[in-house]
Amino acid sequence: MTEKVLYAELTPPEFEERLRAAPIAYLPLGTLEWHGRHLPLGSDGLQSQGFFCALAREAGGIVLPMLFLGPDRTKEVDGKPFYGMDTAKTNGQDGVPLQLPGSAYWVPDDLFLQMLEAILTQLKRAGFRVVVAHGHGPSTNRFREHIPEWEKKFGLRLFQCWREDNSDGLGIQCDHAAANETSLVMALRPELVQMDNLPKDLSVWPVSIGGDDPRTEASPERGKKAIELNVERMAAILKEALHG
Numbered sequence: 282m283t284e285k286v287l288y289a290e291l292t293p294p295e296f297e298e299r300l301r302a303a304p305i306a307y308l309p310l311g312t313l314e315w316h317g318r319h320l321p322l323g324s325d326g327l328q329s330q331g332f333f334c335a336l337a338r339e340a341g342g343i344v345l346p347m348l349f350l351g352p353d354r355t356k357e358v359d360g361k362p363f364y365g366m367d368t369a370k371t372n373g374q375d376g377v378p379l380q381l382p383g384s385a386y387w388v389p390d391d392l393f394l395q396m397l398e399a400i401l402t403q404l405k406r407a408g409f410r411v412v413v414a415h416g417h418g419p420s421t422n423r424f425r426e427h428i429p430e431w432e433k434k435f436g437l438r439l440f441q442c443w444r445e446d447n448s449d450g451l452g453i454q455c456d457h458a459a460a461n462e463t464s465l466v467m468a469l470r471p472e473l474v475q476m477d478n479l480p481k482d483l484s485v486w487p488v489s490i491g492g493d494d495p496r497t498e499a500s501p502e503r504g505k506k507a508i509e510l511n512v513e514r515m516a517a518i519l520k521e522a523l524h525g
Contacts, residue, residue, distance in 0.1 A: 286337040288345050296343070303341025305519055306409040307333035308400065310416030310424070311347040315366050315381035316458035317490045318478035320466055322383040323349070325454065328462060329416035331469035332442075332453055335508055340516040342411070350388045350396070351420035362387075365419075366457060366489035381489055386417075393423060401435045411522055413515070415442040416454060438522045442515055450493060451507040459492025460499045461507070468504030 285291060288306075291299065311326020321327065326347030333344045353365040356378055363378035364387045388396075397414075404412055414424045421441050428439045447455040455461050467474050479487050479496055487495075 284338050286334050286342070286344050288343045291343065299341065299343050300408050303519075303523065304408055304410040305337070305340065305342030305523070306404045306407075306412045307337060307342055307344045308412060308414040309333055309345065309347035310351060310414055310420035311349050312351050312365075312384075312386035312417045312420075313349050314384045314386050314417070315489055316462065317487050317495070319475050319487075319495065320458050320463060321470075321473045323347075324458065324462060324466055325351075325417040325420075327470055327473070328454055328465045332415075332465070332508055332511065333413070336413075336512050336515055336519075339512050340519045342413075342519070343409075345400075347416070348396070348420070350386055350393065351417045352390045352393045352423055353387055353417075353419045355387070366491075369489045369491065379489075390423060393420065394427065397424060397427075398431070398434075401431060401437060405435050405437055409437065411438045411440070411519060413440045413442065413519070418454065418457070421454075440515075440518065440522070442511060444511070444514070450498075450503070451510055453507065453511050456492025458487075458490045458495070460495050460503070461492060463495035463499035464501065464504035465507060466504070467499060467501040468508060471501060 285295060309326050309329035311323060313322050316324040326349060330344060330347050337344050354368060355362060355364045356368045358378050363380060367381055368378050415421050425441045432439050442453050444452045450461050483496060
């Protein structure tokens with residue numbers, strides 16, 4: 282039987298047992314956001330939650346429900362708001378904003394930070410000592426920017442999962458719907474990937490995808506390698522945080 286690590290599925294005795302063993306909370310920072318025509322709209326949260334489940338089974342801890350609201354860059358044209366990949370130069374209209382189907386996640390920075398502070402307050406109250414948050418790039422960056430402040434304010438150790446060097450393409454969510462994220466979803470939820478939705482002509486760049494071409498560079502093997510590498514890396518960091 283697969284080890285239970287999802288907060289929402291634990292009974293109170295199971296929660297207490299896992300908390301005693303490793304008081305680590307994992308917060309998947311998701312969105313409901315265009316990730317190309319080949320990936321699900323919830324790709325950010327699905328990737329971070331899947332990775333965190335693997336990490337929790339290695340390092341201990343409990344995986345929270347994924348968020349789907351988050352910050353992003355914004356642009357207003359003729360009174361109409363656009364955000365995130367709506368404004369990418371690869372949207373097929375030479376940089377003219379294009380509302381992409383399905384994206385429904387944006388909140389302003391101040392509201393997002395209030396949400397994170399409320400979550401950290403509750404996790405501290407519940408008995409956690411360490412919180413790891415990762416997923417959607419702008420959400421992860423806002424969390425990362427406030428780590429020194431929030432560690433002092435809440436008395437928690439806080440981490441995200443960016444690697445210093447992702448030049449090998451084996452980070453966790455280090456592009457947008459391109460080879461890295463596509464590989465991760467292939468490894469975690471292969472039944473949700475529909476590569477046939479992308480242009481067959483490699484000279485035609487897919488709409489609002491940023492990074493290495495997923496049609497030629499993505500594979501489930503690459504995704505599994507990234508997960509294994511980062512589970513090992515983060516498990517060592519978290520064990521040191523608890524016991525070092």
